[in-house]
Amino acid sequence: MLTHLREADWLTARRVRGYAVLIAIASLALLANSYIKAMQPAGTDFLAFWGAGHVAAAGNPAAAYNLAVQESVQTATGSEGWFVFVNPPPFLFAVMPFGALPFPIAWIAWVAVTYALWAWASIRAFPRLWPLILAYPGALLAAGHAQTGLLTGALLVLAAHWLAQRPVLSGAAIGALVVKPHLAVLTPFWLAMGGQWRAIVAAGASVLGLLAASWLVFGTDTMAGYTTSWEASRAIMGERSDDFFLRMVTLYSQVRHWTGEGPAMVAGVLSGLAALAAAMLAWRKSGGDVRASASAMLAATALASPYLFNYDLPFLIFPTLWLVEQGLERGFRPYEKLGLVALWFSPYATRAAALPLEVNFMPLCSLALLWLVWTRAGQR
Numbered sequence: 589m590l591t592h593l594r595e596a597d598w599l600t601a602r603r604v605r606g607y608a609v610l611i612a613i614a615s616l617a618l619l620a621n622s623y624i625k626a627m628q629p630a631g632t633d634f635l636a637f638w639g640a641g642h643v644a645a646a647g648n649p650a651a652a653y654n655l656a657v658q659e660s661v662q663t664a665t666g667s668e669g670w671f672v673f674v675n676p677p678p679f680l681f682a683v684m685p686f687g688a689l690p691f692p693i694a695w696i697a698w699v700a701v702t703y704a705l706w707a708w709a710s711i712r713a714f715p716r717l718w719p720l721i722l723a724y725p726g727a728l729l730a731a732g733h734a735q736t737g738l739l740t741g742a743l744l745v746l747a748a749h750w751l752a753q754r755p756v757l758s759g760a761a762i763g764a765l766v767v768k769p770h771l772a773v774l775t776p777f778w779l780a781m782g783g784q785w786r787a788i789v790a791a792g793a794s795v796l797g798l799l800a801a802s803w804l805v806f807g808t809d810t811m812a813g814y815t816t817s818w819e820a821s822r823a824i825m826g827e828r829s830d831d832f833f834l835r836m837v838t839l840y841s842q843v844r845h846w847t848g849e850g851p852a853m854v855a856g857v858l859s860g861l862a863a864l865a866a867a868m869l870a871w872r873k874s875g876g877d878v879r880a881s882a883s884a885m886l887a888a889t890a891l892a893s894p895y896l897f898n899y900d901l902p903f904l905i906f907p908t909l910w911l912v913e914q915g916l917e918r919g920f921r922p923y924e925k926l927g928l929v930a931l932w933f934s935p936y937a938t939r940a941a942a943l944p945l946e947v948n949f950m951p952l953c954s955l956a957l958l959w960l961v962w963t964r965a966g967q968r
Contacts, residue, residue, distance in 0.1 A: 591797075593923065593926060594922045594923050595767075595920075595922070595925075596706075596920075596923075596925035596926050598744070598925075599925050599929070603719070604719070605612060605719045605965075608719040608720055608722070608723040609719070609723070611723045611725065612722060612723040612728075614793070615723065615725070615728040618728070618732060618824055619699075619731055619732050621732075622731075622732035622733070622734075623695060623696070624894060626695055626734065627666075627692060627695075629666065629667055629668040629669070629919070630665035630667070630668065630669055631662070631668065631669035631670065631671065632667075632671075632733075632734060633671055633733060633734065634669060634694075634695055634698060634733075634734035634735070634816050635662040635663075635665065635669075635670060635671050635691075636658070636670075636671035636672060636673040636674075636831055637673070637675075637683045637686070637687075637698070637734075637736075638665075638683070638686060638691050638694050638695075638698075639652070639658045639661045639662045639670070639671075639673065639687070640652035640673040640675075640679075640680060640683055640687065641680065641683030641684045641685070641686050641687020641688070641694075642661055642688070643657060643658075643661060644680045644683070644684045644687060644709040644806065645685075645687045645688040645689070646685050646687075649677070649680055649805075649806040649807065649810045650806070650807065650809035650810040650812075650813045651959075652680060653673060653755075653809065653810070653814055653816055653817050654812070654813065655672065655820075658670060658671075658672070658673060663852075665691045668876055670822060672817065672819040672820040673817065674818075674820055675736070675767055675768065676766055676767060676769075676799075676814055677799075677802035677803070677806050677810050677811055677814055678764075678766055678767055678798040678799065678800075678802045679736075679767040680806060680810075681769075681798075681802065682739065682767065683698075686698050692876050693847025695734055698732050698734055699738075701715075702731075702738035702739045702742070703727065703731050703738050703739065705739065705742045706727055706739070706741050706742040706745070707721060707722060707727070708742075709741075709742040709743075709745040709746045709749070710742075710745050710905050710906070712746075712749060712861050713745055713748070713749040713906060713909070714909045714910075714912075714913060716913075717909050717912060718810050720909060720912070720932065721905060721909070724902070724932065724936035725932065725933055725934075725935050725936040726741075726898070726901040726902050726904055726905065726934075726936075727741070727902040727905065728936075729898055729899060729901075729935050729936060730807035730898075730899040730901070730902050733736065733897075733899040734897075735897075736767070736768055736900070736901050737897075737899040737900045737901060737903075738883030738902055739767075739904065740767070740768050740771050740900065740902075740932040741900075741901075741902030741903040741905070742902075743761045743762070743765055744761075744762075744765070744771065744772075744886060744889070744903035744906070745903060745905065745906050746758070746761045747759075747761040747762045747775070747882075748879070748882035748883070748885075748886060748906050749879075749882075749906075751787060751878050751882065752878040752879070753825075755786040755787040755790065756787070756790040757784055757790075758761065758787050758790070759779070759784075759786065759787035759788060759789065759791035759792075759793075759794065760790050760791070760793075760794040761794075762775045762779075762787070762790075762791040762794070762795075763790065763791040763792065763793065763794020763795040763798065764794055764798065766794075766795045766798055766799065768900075770880070770893040770895060770896075771893070771900065771903070772862070772891065773860075773889070773892050773893060774863060774864060774867040774885055774888060774892050775885070776788065776791070777864060777867055777868050778836040778867045778868065778870065778871075778881070778882075778885045779791070780873050781867075781868045781869075781870075782871045782876075782878075782881065784926070787890055789904070794841065801961045816963075822964065830946070831844060831943065833845040834942045834943055834946065834947070834948055835897060835898070835939070835942065835943075835948070836895070836896060836897055836948065837890070837896050837898050837900075837901065837938065837948055837950035837951060837954070838856070838859070838891075838893065838894050838895065838896050838951060839855045839856065839859040839891065839951045840852050840853070840855055840856030840859065840894035840895075841894070841948070842947060842948055842951060843855040843856075845947075846947075850855070852894075856894040859891050859892070859894075859951075860891075860892050860893070860894070862885075862888075862891065863888035863889065863891040863892035863958075864888075866884055866885075866887075866888040866893065866958060866962065867884065867885040867888045867889075867892075870882075870884035870885055870888075870962075870965065873962060873965045873966050874965040874966065875966070877965065879910055880910070880961070880964070880965040882906065882910075883906060883907035883911070883961045883965070884907070884958065884961045884962060884965055886903055886904065886906050886907050887907040887954065887957045887958040887961050888949075888958055889903065890904060890951075890954035890957070890958075891951065891954050891955065891958065898935050898938065898939045898950065901935050901950075904935075904954075904957065907956060907957055907958075907961050908931055908932055908957065910961065911924070911928055911957075911960055911964060912928055914964050914967075915928070918967070924960070927956070927960065928960075929958065930953075931953055931960075932955040932959050934949075934950060935950070937949075938950040938953060
C-alpha cells in the first residue's frame with residue numbers, strides 16, 4: 589500500500605487525461621451554477637467591472653469611481669447589491685468593451701475571453717500538458733467568480749514563458765499588471781537579480797504607457813477619481829467579517845481571523861519577506877534556469893501579498909506544471925505525484941473547507957508548492 593502511494597504508478601497519463609475530463613465536466617456544472625447566482629439579486633463582483641465599463645463606454649469614465657453613479661448603474665440590472673470599482677484607470681481599457689454589452693451577456697463574454705487568453709498562454713508554456721491546463725481548478729474557480737484572476741494569470745504566465753526568448757514582451761506583460769499591481773510585487777526584484785534589464789525597461793515603459801494612455805483617453809477627472817477609491821480599499825481591508833478573511837488565501841488573513849490586526853501584520857510582513865528572499869535567490873538556486881526561477885517566483889507570489897483570493901490563483905498553473913514537467917523528464921520523487929495532485933486540486937479544496945473548518949489551508953499549499961519547486965530547482 590505504501591509503495592502504491594509513494595510511487596503512484598497507477599496514475600498513468602491516460603488516467604490523468606480521463607480524470608481531467610471528469611473534473612472539467614463537473615466544473616462546467618459549477619460554472620453554470622455561478623452564472624445563475626450572478627444573475628440573482630445578491631449580485632456578483634463582476635458588476636463592478638461591468639458598471640465601470642458601462643459608464644466608460646457611454647463617454648463618462650470618471651463615473652467609474654463615483655459611488656452614487658455606480659450604485660444606480662449596477663442596481664439597474666436588477667441586482668440589490670452593488671460593488672465598488674477599485675482598479676486603476678488602465679483597467680477600463682479591458683472592461684469597456686464588455687460594458688457596452690447587456691450584463692448577462694457581458695458576464696459570459698468576460699469569462700470566455702479571459703479563460704481563453706489564460707488557456708492560450710498556459711498551453712504555449714506547457715503544450716504537452718494541455719488537459720491539466722483546461723481542467724485546472726484554480727482557473728475554473730476564477731471563471732466562476734468572473735473576476736480578474738484569469739487575465740492577471742495569463743499575464744504572469746506569459747511573462748514567465750517569454751522571458752528567455754522574448755524579454756521585451758515578458759516585461760510588457762509584467763507592466764500590464766498595473767491593473768492589479770500587488771500581483772507583480774516580486775517581479776522587479778526577480779528581474780533585477782537575474783540581470784534581465786531589457787525586461788525591466790519594457791515593464792517600466794508598459795506601466796508608463798498604460799498610465800499615459802488612460803490619462804489621455806479617460807481624462808484627468810478619471811485619474812483623480814481613482815484616488816477616491818483608495819478609501820474604499822482601506823474600508824474593505826478594515827472589514828471584520830470572519831467570512832471575508834476566511835475566503836482570503838494569505839497568511840495575514842488567517843492570522844487576523846484567529847487573533848487580530850497586530851499579529852496579522854507581523855505574519856504578513858514575515859511572509860512577504862520570505863517570499864521576496866525566495867524570488868531573489870531563485871536565480872542562484874536554479875543555476876540561471878529561467879523557467880525554474882520563474883516557477884519559484886510565481887509560487888512565492890502567492891505568499892507575498894496580504895490581499896489575495898482564490899480567484900487570483902490561476903498563475904499557479906506555471907509552477908505546478910513545471911514540477912510535472914520535471915517529474916516526467918527526470919522521474920518523480922517519492923510521494924511527489926500525489927503531492928502534485930493535491931496541489932493541483934488545492935484552489936477548490938481549500939475554498940470548500942475554509943468556512944466549515946474556519947481556516948483556509950491555501951497558504952500552507954502555496955508554501956508546499958514553493959518548497960517542491962525550490963528543492964527541484966537546484967537539481968541537475
